[in-house]
Amino acid sequence: DKGQSLKGKHFIVTSGGTREPIDPVRFISNASSGKQGTAIAQSLLDRGAKVSFIYGASDVPPPVGANAITIGSAQDMYDAVHQALPADGAIFCAAVADWRPAQAGAEKIKKTPGETAAPSIQMVLNPDILKSVAQLDAATRPQLVVGFAAETEKLVEHARAKRQRKGCDWLLANDVSPEMGTFGGDQNKIIFFRSDEPQEWDKMSKKGVAEKLADLIAKEFKGA
Numbered sequence: 001d002k003g004q005s006l007k008g009k010h011f012i013v014t015s016g017g018t019r020e021p022i023d024p025v026r027f028i029s030n031a032s033s034g035k036q037g038t039a040i041a042q043s044l045l046d047r048g049a050k051v052s053f054i055y056g057a058s059d060v061p062p063p064v065g066a067n068a069i070t071i072g073s074a075q076d077m078y079d080a081v082h083q084a085l086p087a088d089g090a091i092f093c094a095a096v097a098d099w100r101p102a103q104a105g106a107e108k109i110k111k112t113p114g115e116t117a118a119p120s121i122q123m124v125l126n127p128d129i130l131k132s133v134a135q136l137d138a139a140t141r142p143q144l145v146v147g148f149a150a151e152t153e154k155l156v157e158h159a160r161a162k163r164q165r166k167g168c169d170w171l172l173a174n175d176v177s178p179e180m181g182t183f184g185g186d187q188n189k190i191i192f193f194r195s196d197e198p199q200e201w202d203k204m205s206k207k208g209v210a211e212k213l214a215d216l217i218a219k220e221f222k223g224a
């Protein structure tokens, strides 16, 4: 019984893809559908939790009942996440752009007639939102910080290192090689890390992953 196992708990969930402006009409983004993050927020809501759902570009609408905050860039998402604190838990499902154009022009970049050369885009690093929250001091850090790792190779090795580097408690790694159909699809295959020891989950629907994760979270907070 899902019941009200997370009643009174506040979770931040990030979801979807960020958009990094090049100029007022162009941006750099990714193929995130927002389906997994939305399903996780829904499963937390179904257990009575309060959810701050901070989301970028998505193919699906935000879950009803969440405090849904829509953002554009990674920096916007960073600001919204830190404003939503304090929280008992934070689940970072968003596909955040690692880099953004160093300068987003105020005017549309013009193509000069007869021009043969193309402009090049100088990029700078975006802040790592997950890491910034996982490494907060104990007084403000959510009790449970969960990250995702989308990998196309050396999944276990990279995911284990990522969990340590970012300082999150749990990490869900998924294989996003094109043949897996994870990006945009409805199925997901997860390797779950709550320690350095990988736990393989069966391939299941994104809804299934969300339910399994929410059950683990409820269990974690029951013990606390």
Ligand code: C5P
Pocket (backbone or CB within 6 Å): 014, 074, 092, 093, 094, 095, 096, 097, 098, 126, 127, 128, 129, 130, 131, 146, 147, 148, 149, 150
């Ligand atoms: O480093 P990488 O992008 O593979 O890390 C993935 C995890 O970190 C995901 O949980 C993602 O939501 C989060 N992330 C973030 N801010 C970034 C980059 C990634 O919160 N700038």
